[in-house]
Amino acid sequence: MIFQNQNLKAVTVLIRAADAVHDAIKRDVAGYGLNATEFSVLELLYHQGRQPIQAIGKKVLIASSSITYVVDKLEHKGYVEREACKEDRRVTYALLTKEGHSLMDRIFPEHELQMNKVFASLAEDEVAELIQKLKKVGYEAQESDGAESRKNEEKERYA
Template sequence: MKENNRNLKAFTVIFRANQAIQDATKNDLMQYGLNQTEFSVLEYLYHRGEQPIQVLGKKILIASSSITYVVDKLEEKGFVCRRSCPNDRRVTYAVLTSEGQLLMNRIFPAHEQKINEIFEVLTEHEVETMMEALKKVGINATKK
C-alpha cells in the first residue's frame, strides 16, 4: 500500500474510532442529563479543582465563547458556580458546587468503567504505544 493511502486509511480509522468512542460515552452521559462538553467541564473541575474560566476552555478544547455558555448551563443545573478572583477582577473561576461534587462522586466511577470496557481489547503496552503515536501525530498536526 502506498504511504499516502496508508496515511489516509489511518486517518479514517482514527476518525471512526473516535466517533465510536464519543457515541458510546455520549449515550452513557445522556442518562444524567449532560452532554459531553458539560461532562468534560465537570470532570476537569472534579479532578483539578476550581479553574479560571478562560483556562478551562483551553484545557477542554472549546472556544472561549462556548465555555461561557457551558458554564452558564452548568450553573443553571446547580453543578457549578462562578467565583471572582480577589486579586484580578478580570479573572472568574468556575467552581464545582457541592451538588456538582455529589453528582461526579456518583457518576464518575461508572464513566471510568465505561472507558475501561472500551479499551479492554488492548493490552497495557498497546495502549501506551497508541498514546505515544497519537501524541506524535497531534503535535505534528499543530505544526502544519
C-alpha cells in the same frame, strides 16, 4: 498493483475511532442528564479543582465562545458556581458545588467503567503505546503548517 497510502487510511481510521469514542461518551453521560461538553467541564473541575473560566475551553477542547453558555447551564443545574478572583477582577473561576462534587463522586466511577469497556480489547501496554503514538501524530500535525508558536501553545492539549 494498486498503491494505497496508509497515512490516508490511518486518518480515516483515527477519525472514525474518535467519533465512535465520542458517541460512547455521549451515550454514557446522557444517562446523567448531561451532554459531553458539560461532562468534560465537570470532569476537569472534579479532577483539577477550580479553573479560570477563560482557560476551560483550551483544556476541554471546546470553543471559548461556548464556555460561558456551558458554565451557565451547569450553574443553573446547581453543579457549578462562579467565584471572582480577588487579585484580578478580569478573572472569574468556575468550581464545583457540593452537589456537583456529589454528582461526580457518584457518576465518575461508572463513566470510568464505560471507558474501560471501550478499551477492553487493548492491554495496558498497548494503551500506553497508543497514547504515545497519538501524541506523536498530534505534534506532527501541529508542525505541518509551520506554526511553531502554535505548537508550543497547544502542546498541553495532548498531556
